[in-house]
Amino acid sequence: MPCWCCNRSSVGCFDLIAEDGAARAGVLHTAHGDVQTPAFMPVGTKASVKSLHPDEVRSLGASIVLGNAYHLHFRPGEELIAELGGLHAFSGWDGPILTDSGGFQVFSLRDTLASVDDDGVTFRSVYDGAAERFTPELAARIQRSLGSDVAMCLDVCAPAGVDRTELEDAVRRTSLWAERQRGADRAAGQLVFGISQGGTDPELRRRSIEEITALDFDGNALGGLAVGEDWAEMLETVGWAAPLLPHFKPRYFMGIGDAAGILEVIARGIDMFDCVLPTRTARTGSALTAGGRLNLRNSRFARDPAPIEDGCDCPACTRFSRAYVRHLVNQDELLGLRLLSLHNLRFVLRLTENARAAIERGEFQAFRVAALARLEQEEVV
Ligand SMILES: [Zn+2]
Numbered sequence: 001m002p003c004w005c006c007n008r009s010s011v012g013c014f015d016l017i018a019e020d021g022a023a024r025a026g027v028l029h030t031a032h033g034d035v036q037t038p039a040f041m042p043v044g045t046k047a048s049v050k051s052l053h054p055d056e057v058r059s060l061g062a063s064i065v066l067g068n069a070y071h072l073h074f075r076p077g078e079e080l081i082a083e084l085g086g087l088h089a090f091s092g093w094d095g096p097i098l099t100d101s102g103g104f105q106v107f108s109l110r111d112t113l114a115s116v117d118d119d120g121v122t123f124r125s126v127y128d129g130a131a132e133r134f135t136p137e138l139a140a141r142i143q144r145s146l147g148s149d150v151a152m153c154l155d156v157c158a159p160a161g162v163d164r165t166e167l168e169d170a171v172r173r174t175s176l177w178a179e180r181q182r183g184a185d186r187a188a189g190q191l192v193f194g195i196s197q198g199g200t201d202p203e204l205r206r207r208s209i210e211e212i213t214a215l216d217f218d219g220n221a222l223g224g225l226a227v228g229e230d231w232a233e234m235l236e237t238v239g240w241a242a243p244l245l246p247h248f249k250p251r252y253f254m255g256i257g258d259a260a261g262i263l264e265v266i267a268r269g270i271d272m273f274d275c276v277l278p279t280r281t282a283r284t285g286s287a288l289t290a291g292g293r294l295n296l297r298n299s300r301f302a303r304d305p306a307p308i309e310d311g312c313d314c315p316a317c318t319r320f321s322r323a324y325v326r327h328l329v330n331q332d333e334l335l336g337l338r339l340l341s342l343h344n345l346r347f348v349l350r351l352t353e354n355a356r357a358a359i360e361r362g363e364f365q366a367f368r369v370a371a372l373a374r375l376e377q378e379e380v381v
Contacts, residue, residue: 011189012218014250018360022243022269025359028250030096030149031189032088033063037250037271040262040352041066041098042345047091050279051338054093060342061349065093066274069142070102074127078145086147099148101139103155116156118176136177140184147187152221153178155195160228170197171204175211182215191218193252200229200237209244219250226255235264242269259288259351260375263368266355278348282340285329288347291377296340301326314346
């Protein structure tokens with residue numbers, strides 16, 4: 001189905017293929033290819049999805065990966081990356097890339113934060129402690145040099161539990177900065193997404209969404225959620241906030257990657273999401289499965305010939321046993337980390353693919369209820 005805006009599915013167009021309740025299936029057209037939504041974006045913070053080759057990431061079903069302007073600005077620097085042909089050429093990933101602006105890193109590393117004013121934010125670099133300053137103009141310039149397909153606005157991401165004055169300042173500055181970044185130069189074909197803030201405060205979140213969407217970005221994100229607030233309150237906020245975002249543009253929930261969270265935000269009208277959870281969980285020796293989390297370090301797997309997850313089509317499950325993976329992780333063998341990363345990413349990407357198929361069939365609600373019921377058997381590890 002061609003898109004509503006130009007009938008040609010040009011770069012930047014978002015075709016809505018199917019809607020099922022508030023859940024949506026679509027296609028976002030970018031300069032480096034199409035992204036089928038709902039889409040989970042594996043995180044390649046430092047221009048690499050930890051321990052995986054880009055061909056592996058692609059074969060797991062990822063169509064878009066995430067890079068990080070904060071980290072790449074400091075190491076190795078966006079100018080160096082631009083000199084070597086941009087982030088796609090540099091990292092060997094030729095598909096779509098979304099880059100985060102660095103707002104989340106600057107504001108979540110609270111002890112490195114020095115001061116924030118209407119012009120920008122001053123902080124100490126996590127790499128060498130040097131005083132640094134980010135402004136919306138710099139965030140635009142970094143992402144332009146990286147040449148990502150989707151650049152994110154620099155926002156003020158307030159943690160959960162801050163007082164209302166701080167939250168209100170975050171909303172006000174996020175809008176000021178978005179307006180400045182909106183007018184900045186961008187890479188050829190680069191889309192720019194705006195971010196709303198306001199936590200779970202109905203008035204501030206609504207105000208932020210109104211101000212950001214008035215700037216007419218190519219897509220819109222809900223930022224400053226899943227940052228430590230109450231889970232039910234967060235979901236309630238997504239439930240009324242997502243429908244306030246433009247219907248015919250992609251909606252991105254920043255920072256969710258557990259199976260239940262993915263199902264719940266899709267159900268509320270979110271199209272894109274990212275999280276380090278699948279690869280971070282792998283580094284702790286745990287696997288994500290439809291029946292909950294498995295700690296492969298556990299001695300009960302010592303003689304278990306079964307795959308990590310029955311029926312999984314990933315490169316770990318089609319060839320290796322739990323007993324072998326347990327041995328590898330307990331011996332800190334690199335292959336153990338890689339196998340768990342492959343499995344965990346495949347799990348999340350398959351869940352998202354299945355959610356999309358269920359939306360297209362008009363059966364998402366039943367799919368979600370069944371998947372959540374299986375997850376409730378989750379083992380505590
Ligand atoms: Zn697997």
